[in-house]
Amino acid sequence: MHIGLYYHILEIGIVFEKGKKEGKLWKIGERKRLNKESCFWQNIIKHINLEVSGTDSSDVIFDEMLMLAEEYDIKNYYRIVNMKNELIEYDDNIEYSEEDLKYVNEILDKLLFDFKHELNKFNGKNNAYKILEVMHNFPKVFHGRDVLGGGEVISFEDAVKYSTWCMTDAMKSKYNFGNSL
Secondary structure (H helix, E strand, O other): OOHHHHHHHHHHHHHHHHOOOOOOOOOOOHHHHHHHHHHHHHHHHHHHHHHHOOOOOHHHHHHHHHHHHHHHOOHHHHHHHHOHHHHHHOOOOOOOOHHHHHHHHHHHHHHHHHHHHHHOOOOOHHHHHHHHHHHOOHHHHOOOOEOOEOOOOOOHHHHHHHHHHHOOHHHHHHOOHHHHO
16 A cells, blocks of 8 residues: 555545544543554554555554544544455555655654653643644645545644644753754
8 A cells, every 4th residue: 555545545544533622521432433543553653654654554453443433433544444355456656755754653653652642641632632733734745635635735844843833842852843853
C-alpha cells in the first residue's frame, strides 16, 4: 500500500479524536480507548517504515483497524476497512524526501510518547488533546486528495508552522523543531 494512505489513515484517526474532546475531566474508558488508538498510530508509523523498505504490511494495519472499529464503534475505521482492496490497488505519485519522512516520523513518535504520558495523568486531558492538535498536520506532508478524500499536500515547513500555532509556550520550548531534529 502507498505510504501516503498510511499517513492519511493516521490523520483521519487523529482528527476524529481531537474533535471528540468534551469537558475537562477524563470520561470512563476514554483514556483506555485513546491509549489503544495511540498504539495503533505508533504501529502505522512502524509499518510505514516497513513499506519504505519494501515490505507490504497493510494486512496487519487493516486487522488492527478492524479490531479498534469493532471495540469502540469507530465509523471512520469501518469505512477504511471496507475500502481495503481499493486502497491496496491505489497508486499515488506524490513525491517526498526521505529526510522529510525521517523528520515527520521522529516528530510523530515524540508527540505520541508525550500523548501517552498525558493519558496516564489524572489531569492530563487538556495537554493530551493539545498534542493531538499539534500532531494532526504532519501526516498531510505525504498525502493529498486520494480515495479517502483529503485536501492538498503541505510542505514539512508548513506542517511545522501550522503546528506551532496550536502550541502553548511550554510546548514551543519543548518541541523546538529547528534544534531538536
